[in-house]
Structures are given as C-alpha cells and as structure tokens.
Amino acid sequence: MERTEGDGKRILIANVLLTALVVILPLALWNEYTMYEKVAPLATLITFIVLVPVFFCVTDLRAAFHDRLFLVMLAGMIIAGINIFVSGSGKGAFLTAADVLLAFYLAGRIKIPPRLLYFYYAYIGFYFYYWTYDVKGYFKGYNTNYGGLVLITGFVFAVTGLTAFYVRLKKTEKGGSRFLFIFILFMFVWGYNIIAWYRARCALLGLVVFAVLCIVPAKIRRNKVFYALLTFAMTAGAIIVSLLYVWLGQFNDSFAIRIFYKDIISGRDAIWADLWRAFIQMPLSGIGSNYVIDVDWMNGVFEVHNGLLDILFVHGIFVFAAVMIILVRRLWDLREKAAEDTVLWIAVSSVFSILAASFMENFVIVPPFLVCALVLIAIPGSVCYNSSR
Numbered sequence: 092m093e094r095t096e097g098d099g100k101r102i103l104i105a106n107v108l109l110t111a112l113v114v115i116l117p118l119a120l121w122n123e124y125t126m127y128e129k130v131a132p133l134a135t136l137i138t139f140i141v142l143v144p145v146f147f148c149v150t151d152l153r154a155a156f157h158d159r160l161f162l163v164m165l166a167g168m169i170i171a172g173i174n175i176f177v178s179g180s181g182k183g184a185f186l187t188a189a190d191v192l193l194a195f196y197l198a199g200r201i202k203i204p205p206r207l208l209y210f211y212y213a214y215i216g217f218y219f220y221y222w223t224y225d226v227k228g229y230f231k232g233y234n235t236n237y238g239g240l241v242l243i244t245g246f247v248f249a250v251t252g253l254t255a256f257y258v259r260l261k262k263t264e265k266g267g268s269r270f271l272f273i274f275i276l277f278m279f280v281w282g283y284n285i286i287a288w289y290r291a292r293c294a295l296l297g298l299v300v301f302a303v304l305c306i307v308p309a310k311i312r313r314n315k316v317f318y319a320l321l322t323f324a325m326t327a328g329a330i331i332v333s334l335l336y337v338w339l340g341q342f343n344d345s346f347a348i349r350i351f352y353k354d355i356i357s358g359r360d361a362i363w364a365d366l367w368r369a370f371i372q373m374p375l376s377g378i379g380s381n382y383v384i385d386v387d388w389m390n391g392v393f394e395v396h397n398g399l400l401d402i403l404f405v406h407g408i409f410v411f412a413a414v415m416i417i418l419v420r421r422l423w424d425l426r427e428k429a430a431e432d433t434v435l436w437i438a439v440s441s442v443f444s445i446l447a448a449s450f451m452e453n454f455v456i457v458p459p460f461l462v463c464a465l466v467l468i469a470i471p472g473s474v475c476y477n478s479s480r
Contacts (some may be wrong), residue, residue, distance in 0.1 A: 116459030124232025167413025180379030198468035212252025219245030239291020297448030377407035398449035
C-alpha cells in the first residue's frame with residue numbers, strides 16, 4: 092500500500108516529537124545533577140505526554156482494534172490503572188507501565204529516516220565520550236551505577252553508528268574503513284576500562300552480552316532456536332536471575348566472588364527475597380510502588396533494581412504479561428532482518444545488551460533509557476521502510 096501525503100506528514104510529526112524526546116531528556120538528565128533532581132520526577136510524565144501523540148500519528152485507530160498487540164497494550168494499561176487503586180500504589184507508577192507499553196508497541200510502528208538515525212547514533216553516542224571525559228561519579232551527585240547505564244547506552248549507540256558508517260565506507264570503497272574497524276575494536280577496550288572505573292557491574296553485564304553477540308556468525312544468527320533462546324534469556328532472565336540470587340543469598344558466607352571490588356551477592360538477594368515474599372501474597376494486583384522494603388539498610392526505600400521485575404512486582408502478573416507479549420513479539424520481528432544485515436544485528440544486540448543490564452537495575456523502564464530502547468528496536472523496521480522508497 093502506497094503512503095499518502097497525509098501519512099507522510101503524520102510520520103514527520105511523529106519523528107519530530109520523538110526527536111524532541113530523544114534530545115531533551117538526556118540533555119536534562121545526563122548533564123548536571125541539579126537539573127537531574129528537578130527533571131527526573133517528571134520524566135515519565137514527559138515521556139507519556141510525547142508518546143501519546145506519536146501513537147496517534149502512526150496508528151489508524153479503526154484498524155488498531157484489529158491489531159492484537161494494540162489490544163494487549165490497551166488491556167495492560169487498563170489493568171495497570173485498576174491495580175494502582177487495588178495495591179495502594181502511587182499514581183505516578185501508572186505512567187511507568189503506560190510508558191513501557193507504549194514504547195514497546197511504538198517501536199514496531201515508528202519509521203525513522205536514515206539521516207535522523209545517524210543523528211541519534213551521534214547524539215546518544217556522544218554521551219559515552221562525554222561521561223568518559225567528565226567523570227560524573229558520586230562527587231558530582233550521580234550514583235556510579237547510573238553512570239554505568241549512561242555509558243553502556245552511549246556505547247551501544249556509538250558502536251552501532253560507527254558500524255553503519257564502516258559498512259557504508261566499504262560499500263563505496265572509500266578509504267578509511269580499515270582504520271574505522273580498528274577504532275571500533277578499540278572502543279570495546281575503552282568501554283570496559285571506563286565502566287570498570289565506574290565499578291558499574293550492571294553495565295559490565297550489558298557490555299559482555301553486547302560484545303559476545305556482536306561476534307556471533309551470521310549462520311547462527313539465522314537459527315530460530317538460537318534466537319528464541321536468546322530472546323527468552325534476555326526477557327524471562329529478569330525473573331530467573333532474581334530467583335537465582337535469592338537462592339545464592341542463603342550461601343552468602345561461603346560464596347565470595349567479587350567483581351569491581353564488590354561481592355556478587357551484595358544486597359540484591361535480600362531485597363528480592365523480601366519483594367518475592369510480598370508479591371506472592373498479591374500476584375494479580377502487584378504490591379504497588381508504596382511498599383516499604385523490609386531490609387534495614389534500604390531504610391524503607393522502594394527500589395527493585397531490575398527493570399522487568401519492577402513491572403511484575405509493582406503492577407502484577409497481567410500487566411507484566413502484556414509487557415512481555417509486546418516486547419517478545421517486537422524482538423522476534425527483528426530476527427530475519429537482523430540475521431542478514433550486520434548493522435541491524437548490532438542494533439538488535441544493543442537491545443539485548445540493555446535488557447541484560449536491566450537484570451541489575453531498573454534501566455530499560457526508566458526515561459530516557461526507555462526511549463533509547465524504542466529507537467534501537469525501531470531501527471530494522473526503519474531501514475526496511477527507507478530502502479523501499
């Protein structure tokens with residue numbers, strides 16, 4: 092079906108709104124901690140306010156009701172709204188669930204022009220270099236784990252962009268492709284060193300997953316079983332890792348493996364054990380965002396430290412299932428395109444990297460990281476759209 096002039100205008104408006112979100116949120120949250128403190132509480136609201144008109148720009152409502160994923164998204168939002176009152180959750184928690192559902196749904200519908208993709212690569216990738224040059228650890232207000240999340244996000248965008256440029260140079264047979272390839276390899280050494288300096292183990296996990304996936308041969312990438320297992324590991328793994336930690340926490344005294352001078356079992360086991368106990372009592376509605384964690388050193392602060400697990404604990408089984416259905420479908424839709432194209436595979440590996448890092452931090456469900464994930468998932472469909480014009 093050919094696109095009409097009206098369709099083109101709506102796609103343009105959607106991209107303008109998305110670009111505003113991509114630019115403004117990192118600008119406000121990744122530069123100065125004083126600004127971060129002011130904007131962070133509003134970030135989910137800002138994201139929702141922008142993603143809603145993007146949704147209307149790229150969605151035909153009459154056709155949407157015949158789209159099963161749309162119905163899953165709509166059901167997830169309705170149940171999340173109801174559960175807010177059942178669980179006594181903070182009203183703002185609804186926005187987190189709504190943003191995640193919207194972002195993953197839109198990731199398969201938004202079409203990003205090539206030049207805009209390169210802008211995203213450069214702009215988000217810039218923050219990897221910026222946070223390396225201007226180290227923003229505790230002495231500048233930011234938690235070092237948060238710094239690691241900024242670094243791994245900037246890193247995967249930078250590498251994806253550099254890879255796209257490298258492939259383009261090779262195709263045009265222009266000079267410099269060999270130097271660029273060496274620089275991309277150097278980026279991984281650089282990435283490890285700065286992440287190690289921040290001691291961000293969550294970012295290290297993401298870096299390791301990204302590096303391993305980047306070198307997976309095309310023959311293996313094409314294998315449906317491999318991709319299915321990878322998708323399962325990077326989604327359901329959020330639950331599996333938490334349960335494994337709870338079990339290992341029983342042997343904390345004899346389980347002394349350290350990464351970046353920290354024990355692997357260093358507190359999340361106690362947090363997740365407490366949250367699982369509470370969740371089992373309220374699996375349908377979730378425990379809500381106002382739950383007081385019964386771990387002394389947390390001082391009652393609610394923090395799940397696991398993106399997809401946060402959705403499960405706060406909003407319950409049905410909302411979690413809705414998020415997982417949409418996310419898994421989006422990831423599966425990327426398989427065939429990514430298997431045949433190096434740049435697309437790097438982009439998909441970036442998504443899996445972010446999901447892996449989210450095993451240890453909320454990461455993927457928090458703006459602007461959620462918006463970055465939306466862009467990465469949208470890349471394969473956008474490339475297909477652009478090549479067909």
